[in-house]
Amino acid sequence: MKKKLLHFVFSFLICVSANSCKRTSFEKETNKEVILASFTVLADIIENVAKDEFSVKSITKPGVEVHGYQPTPSDLIKASKADVFIDNGFGFELWAEKFVSNLQIKRVTISNRLEPIFISEDFYKGKPNPHAWISPKRGMIYVNVIVDSLSELKPSKAESFKNNGQIYKNKIAKIDKDFSLFINNLKKNNRYLVTCEGAFSYLTNDYGLKEAYLWPVNAESQITPKRMASTISLVKNKNIPSVFCESTVSNESQMVVASETGAKFGGDLFVDSLSQDNKSANTYLKMLQHNLTLIKKGLN
Ligand SMILES: [Zn+2]
Structure with a gap:
């Protein structure tokens, strides 16, 4: 056919x-x-x-x-x-x-x-996290x-x-070295990356951050009330300074987390796609730099 x-x-x-x-x-x-x-x-x-x-x-x-x-x-x-x-x-x-x-x-x-x-939770539990390039x-x-x-x-x-x-x-x-240096100098309490998609496991694993996210994979980008509550409570309890979302999904839910906790919204990270414009993240190197600069600003 x-x-x-x-x-x-x-x-x-x-x-x-x-x-x-x-x-x-x-x-x-x-x-x-x-x-x-x-x-x-x-x-x-x-x-x-x-x-x-x-x-x-x-x-x-x-x-x-x-x-x-x-x-x-x-x-x-x-x-x-x-x-x-x-x-x-x-x-x-x-x-x-x-x-x-x-x-x-x-x-x-x-x-x-x-x-x-x-992936350790939800619908995709036990499946490989695909976002290794991050x-x-x-x-x-x-x-x-x-x-x-x-x-x-x-x-x-x-x-x-x-x-x-x-x-x-x-x-x-060079980007790897700069980011490692930043993490080594970052207060231990600030070493949390909170995003919309659970797309940062390779980054958090490789650089010694802890991660939290609103949904494991964008294909299932529905946040449950339970997940929303646990993210809000984590951000509050750990006093996490910023939360992030990604460029290919709506950041609405993460904005709720920010307003409920007093954390800053740290900006949109690029993961699954390069940017449409011709400046911020239209190459892999610029995408890495964009993400790591936002994370540095947000967590410092
Ligand atoms: Zn993805």
Whole structure:
């Protein structure tokens, strides 16, 4: 059925105009092989390793909620032109299995080479937390996986992927070092990160913070009265100075926590998607810097 749909979409494109007939033979826009990433953060990391060797595109756009995304016919067309699909895994892209099932495409799943942290509560209890990239320390592992994967795809360029990866990792390592230093100097009582989505477990685990959140994964972004009450009581009891939310969801519930407790609202963090504008968090490095700057300001 899906194959038929895909065929229909392609046929339609072939017939849409005589001029476009050549293009509809699915020749690539450039001679470069196309890597299709599942989300913008991953696409940016890949671009920093691939440089000019591949054309890198993302299925989901900046600012979009990724977990429950519904791929469109134009995504299928994009994928039909791509040579490889790279996804995060750990259940992040709930749509990925179905999406690739009818495509003849090579697939690389980053999480196959990552150590998971498991979600400890609610509906997703026992499942791996997918948001590993949110910790700079794990971001450097993403780079290693991508260097190896691109080197397998294009062995003649392995050396330059390795060099690009090293230069990029040095930049992530600087952010990692700055944040570690900040945490080491932070009062023990202030080492709490309270967010909307439980997307920061890798960050809190790697840097010695405790975490609390309003819902475990955005796909289930419903706050229960029990969870609201326990978050409010934690923030009050521990005198937590700031609470945060994320860019792809409403911060309304967290605003309630802030007003009930007297904590500041520390701002919107970026997790699942890069920013739509071209300044605050439109690359992975800027996203890390944006998040860690807000956390530093909020917890100090
Ligand atoms: Zn998420």
